[in-house]
Structures are given as structure tokens and as C-alpha cells.
Amino acid sequence: xxxxxxxxxxxxxxxxxxxxxxxxxxxxxxxxxxxxxxxxxxxxxxxxxxxxxxxxxxxxxxxxxxxxxxxxxxxxxxxxxxxxxxxxxxxxxxxxxxxxxxxxxxxxxxxxxxxxxxxxxxxxxxxxxxxxxxxxxxxxxxxxxxxxxxxxxxxxxxxxxxxxxxxxxxxxxxxxxxxx
Amino acid sequence: xxxxxxxxxxxxxxxxxxxxxxxxxxxxxxxxxxxxxxxxxxxxxxxxxxxxxxxxxxxxxxxxxxxxxxxxxxxxxxxxxxxxxxxxxxxxxxxxxxxxxxxxxxxxxxxxxxxxxxxxxxxxxxxxxxxxxxxxxxxxxxxxxxxxxxxxxxxxxxxxxxxxxxxxxxxxxxxxxxxxxxxxxxxxxxxxxxxxxxxxxxxxxxxxxxxxxxxxxxxxxxxxxxxxxxxxxxxxxxxxxxxxxxxxxxxxxxxxxxxxxxxxxxxxxxxxxxxxxxxxxxxxxxxxxxxxxxxxxxxxxxxxxxxxxxxxxxxxxxxxxxxxxxxxxxxxxxxxxxxxxxxxxxxxxxxxxxxxxxxxxxxxxxxxxxxx
Numbered sequence: 001x002x003x004x005x006x007x008x009x010x011x012x013x014x015x016x017x018x019x020x021x022x023x024x025x026x027x028x029x030x031x032x033x034x035x036x037x038x039x040x041x042x043x044x045x046x047x048x049x050x051x052x053x054x055x056x057x058x059x060x061x062x063x064x065x066x067x068x069x070x071x072x073x074x075x076x077x078x079x080x081x082x083x084x085x086x087x088x089x090x091x092x093x094x095x096x097x098x099x100x101x102x103x104x105x106x107x108x109x110x111x112x113x114x115x116x117x118x119x120x121x122x123x124x125x126x127x128x129x130x131x132x133x134x135x136x137x138x139x140x141x142x143x144x145x146x147x148x149x150x151x152x153x154x155x156x157x158x159x160x161x162x163x164x165x166x167x168x169x170x171x172x173x174x175x176x177x178x179x180x
Numbered sequence: 181x182x183x184x185x186x187x188x189x190x191x192x193x194x195x196x197x198x199x200x201x202x203x204x205x206x207x208x209x210x211x212x213x214x215x216x217x218x219x220x221x222x223x224x225x226x227x228x229x230x231x232x233x234x235x236x237x238x239x240x241x242x243x244x245x246x247x248x249x250x251x252x253x254x255x256x257x258x259x260x261x262x263x264x265x266x267x268x269x270x271x272x273x274x275x276x277x278x279x280x281x282x283x284x285x286x287x288x289x290x291x292x293x294x295x296x297x298x299x300x301x302x303x304x305x306x307x308x309x310x311x312x313x314x315x316x317x318x319x320x321x322x323x324x325x326x327x328x329x330x331x332x333x334x335x336x337x338x339x340x341x342x343x344x345x346x347x348x349x350x351x352x353x354x355x356x357x358x359x360x361x362x363x364x365x366x367x368x369x370x371x372x373x374x375x376x377x378x379x380x381x382x383x384x385x386x387x388x389x390x391x392x393x394x395x396x397x398x399x400x401x402x403x404x405x406x407x408x409x410x411x412x413x414x415x416x417x418x419x420x421x422x423x424x425x426x427x428x429x430x431x432x433x434x435x436x437x438x439x440x441x442x443x444x445x446x447x448x449x450x451x452x453x454x455x456x457x458x459x460x461x462x463x464x465x466x467x468x469x470x471x472x473x474x475x476x477x478x479x480x481x482x483x484x485x486x487x488x489x490x491x492x493x494x495x496x497x498x499x500x501x502x503x504x505x506x507x508x509x510x511x512x513x514x515x516x517x518x519x520x521x522x523x524x525x526x527x528x529x530x531x532x533x534x535x536x537x538x539x540x541x542x543x544x545x546x547x548x549x550x551x552x
Contacts, residue, residue: 036472041211042212043194046211048494051463054458
């Protein structure tokens with residue numbers, strides 16, 4: 001089986017890349033379609049994902065979507081239907097920035113304001129690394145978590161503990177963490 | 181250094197003002213930035229892959245030859261041993277280097293000696309500091325400043341030397357007709373020059389033919405081959421009979437691709453699909469789009485008749501349609517066509533959306549004759 005990881009945004013992709021590079025996932029690069037995770041919302045619009053599906057001769061691809069709410073339905077083009085054995089959703093709702101809020105112990109403060117401010121905007125106001133404020137850039141994720149993968153893993157696990165109300169089909173990033 | 185733009189006059193049978201722009205023009209999505217484009221300076225994006233399509237004799241090879249000429253000037257500061265006439269060719273080349281945009285203009289003529297070298301005349305060099313806020317006037321003449329004369333050079337050396345100073349491989353041009361038995365010498369030269377491990381070659385060989393276990397160069401024309409468990413000592417002309425010409429060509433192309441990705445120079449390939457399995461072409465394109473492999477911003481620039489390849493390309497502005505008439509010309513799929521994004525590019529190609537279809541009446545005319 002090959003896993004096709006489709007990250008909704010560049011920041012989700014960076015998180016997966018950090019976890020992969022540090023062997024903190026339940027799978028390694030060799031198990032991934034094309035040996036890498038992808039930034040792709042849909043298969044149709046992403047030539048790279050389509051190419052990798054074309055190149056791979058097997059019919060056992062498990063799609064793992066990673067994103068916040070993932071309300072958009074994933075459309076599988078007819079040509080690839082025979083190749084896909086399943087689709088899993090790993091949610092980071094309401095927004096990926098929850099990981100920063102958990103890492104900085106700011107969840108309680110955010111909860112008091114969550115009716116008026118989104119996690120992304122709250123993070124922009126309260127999260128910084130040295131003098132650099134959070135700016136929704138992929139570089140910030142890399143700089144913040146790249147060398148502190150334990151903090152990232154702890155935030156991912158804690159997210160599942162406090163956000164245990166996902167729908168049945170919505171899995172957690174924590175479910176991908178290798179706990180051994 | 182990255183080539184951004186070239187405009188030519190009197191180049192082969194190209195129309196006056198024949199222009200190739202390598203800078204991304206249309207909207208850039210986050211996914212495009214990950215797979216289709218490379219950011220060489222803030223907000224300055226060029227393509228990871230670029231394609232030239234068109235009917236036979238529409239000038240696809242001419243487009244690559246023009247780019248190859250520019251890369252020769254930018255890499256070797258010379259233009260020599262080309263298959264076309266240099267006389268009267270006027271070039272305008274814009275490139276990015278170390279925070280500046282440079283514009284180089286010259287008129288070429290042929291060396292009076294028997295050597296096939298170009299002479300550079302009427303050379304002019306301009307430059308300007310690159311600012312992302314002024315990206316929309318990237319090629320505007322008034323924003324460039326003429327550079328001072330640094331000195332004189334032999335007439336077959338371009339003044340681009342004064343900017344780039346050091347010779348370097350800027351691109352390799354892989355021609356479609358191949359190099360026959362010479363190919364093996366070129367493969368081992370590429371391995372040596374670009375410090376590529378021979379294990380990489382063994383990996384490439386297994387992709388093309390898993391009967392090849394080992395290939396070793398004994399000297400420039402003799403090789404030791406372990407094929408299907410059997411050891412053979414062969415000259416290059418004997419070797420090409422054992423390994424097919426497609427495999428031989430593929431070994432060189434894939435070796436050059438590895439060098440290009442490793443060193444970050446561009447690879448120009450004429451008829452990328454020639455002799456290859458579709459998967460091998462798709463794999464090449466995929467490697468150039470994968471930043472974990474293409475770490476040094478190499479670009480793959482190719483011609484193709486195989487329009488399914490276009491479906492792999494997420495953008496339209498990196499696809500050029502070559503057309504023949506009295507002169508050959510270029511159109512850009514993004515700028516010159518209103519194409520339907522919901523339809524596959526290959527489908528539109530076959531539906532003659534780019535006026536590239538083979539003449540149906542002529543095909544039927546031939547069929548009628550065959551039926552007689």
C-alpha cells in the first residue's frame with residue numbers, strides 16, 4: 001500500500017515534513033506515494049499528484065487528507081478510481097494555529113475570546129519566536145517547530161486530548177504520531 | 181544566474197522579434213509555488229518546467245536552439261559549433277544575477293576562419309537593481325542603466341564575461357537525433373565532471389533495462405558490460421547493438437538530468453518522448469517539480485509531440501505553441517488563447533484549439549490513394 005498525503009495548505013505540509021524528517025510518524029517516506037507528502041486540495045488541479053498516481057502501477061493508494069475543517073469534498077477523477085482504496089481525513093479544526101496556542105499555553109485565554117477572534121488572528125497577536133511575530137508563513141512554522149519537534153508532537157497529542165469532539169470520520173494528527 | 185527573457189532577430193527562420201519569456205505571468209497559487217515555479221528572488225518566479233508544442237516543422241527545435249545559444253553565451257561567453265548561420269542574428273537577453281537584472285544586446289557574425297565560431301558585435305550591457313515592487317517593469321528599457329566599458333576582449337568572447345566572470349554550465353542541450361556510440365563516452369564524462377556516483381548510473385541502467393547489471397568504462401571507446409549475468413568486453417559500437425538505441429539515449433538523458441538537478445543548471449530536451457516510455461517522461465517532469473529533489477532551481481525545458489505531457493503542467497504560461505508559415509513564430513497558451521481550464525490540455529490540443537492539428541484532408545487524401 002502507498003499513502004498519498006494531501007495537505008490542504010503549505011503550513012500543514014511543513015508540519016508533516018518536520019514530523020517525517022524526525023521519524024515521528026507511524027509511517028516513513030518509503031511508504032508514501034512518490035516518497036513525499038503533497039500540498040494539494042484536489043487531485044484534478046494538481047499535476048504533480050496526478051503524475052505520481054500515473055507513475056505508480058499499484059491499485060492500493062490510501063489518501064490521507066490533512067487540513068482544518070476540510071468541508072470541500074475530495075473528487076476522485078474517474079481515471080484514478082481503481083487505484084484508490086480509501087480516503088481518510090485528519091482534521092486540525094478550527095485552524096492549524098491551535099498548535100501554537102497549545103505549545104504556548106494560550107488555549108484558555110483564546111477560549112475566552114473565541115467568539116470574536118479566529119485562532120489565526122489570535123496567534124498573530126500573541127505568538128512570536130524571538131522578535132518575529134507569527135505571520136501565517138510557512139517559514140515561521142519551520143523556524144518555530146523545525147528544531148523543537150518534541151514541542152510539536154506534544155501539541156499534536158494535547159490537541160486530541162482537548163478537542164475530542166471531532167466527528168466520527170474526522171481523525172486527528174495525533175493518530176499519525178508514532179508513540180513508541 | 182537565471183535566464184529570464186530572450187528576443188531574437190534573423191535567427192534561423194524565426195519571425196522578427198521572436199521572443200521567449202521565462203518569467204511566470206499568470207496568477208501564482210500556493211500549489212503552483214510548491215510544484216510549478218521557483219522563486220529566484222523575492223516575488224520573481226520562473227518555471228520548473230517549460231514546454232514547446234506544435235506540428236512537425238513548426239520551429240520547436242529552433243526555440244530550443246535559441247535558448248541553447250543564450251545559455252552558451254551566458255555559460256561559456258562563446259557561441260560555437262552550432263548548426264545554424266550566425267550572420268546578422270541580433271539577440272536581446274535578459275537575465276537575473278546576484279540581485280540585479282541584466283540586459284545584454286549583441287549582433288552576431290561568423291568568424292572568417294574555418295572554425296564555426298560567432299563574433300560578437302555591437303554589444304551593449306545594461307543593468308538595474310531588482311526590486312519586487314518594480315516587477316511589472318522588468319523588461320522596460322527606461323529602467324535599465326548602461327554599464328561602463330570594462331575593457332576589451334577577443335571578438336569571439338561575449339562581454340557578458342565582465343558580469344558573470346566564471347565559466348559555468350548554465351544548461352545542456354539534448355538533441356533528438358542522439359549521438360550514437362559516442363553517447364557512452366558522454367555518459368562517463370558527465371559522471372566524472374559532475375561528480376555523480378556510478379551507483380546512480382547503475383540505478384538508471386536498471387530503470388531502462390534490468391538485464392544490465394554493470395557498465396564500466398575501460399577507456400574512451402571500450403567498455404566492460406555485465407549483462408544478464410554474463411561479462412562482456414565491448415567497443416562502443418558493439419555496445420550500442422546490445423543495448424538498444426532508446427536505452428542508450430535514455431541512459432545519457434537520465435544521467436544529464438541527474439547532473440542538472442544536482443548542479444542546478446537547466447536541461448533542454450528536444451522531443452522528450454522520443455524512444456521513451458510515458459512513465460519515464462512523467463517521472464522526469466515530476467522530479468523537476470519536487471523541491472526535495474530539485475534543490476538548486478534547475479528547469480526542464482522541452483519540446484514534445486506528446487500532448488498528454490501537457491496535462492501534467494499545472495499552468496498555461498509555461499506552454500508555448502510553435503507555428504510555421506513564411507517564418508516560424510511562437511504563441512503563449514496563457515497570453516494568446518482563451519482556453520477552458522476545466523478541460524484537459526491534451527483534449528484541447530486534439531480538438532485543434534491551438535491550430536496544431538495534422539491536416540485531416542491530406543491524411544484522407546493519402547488514404548484514398550492507398551485504397552486505389
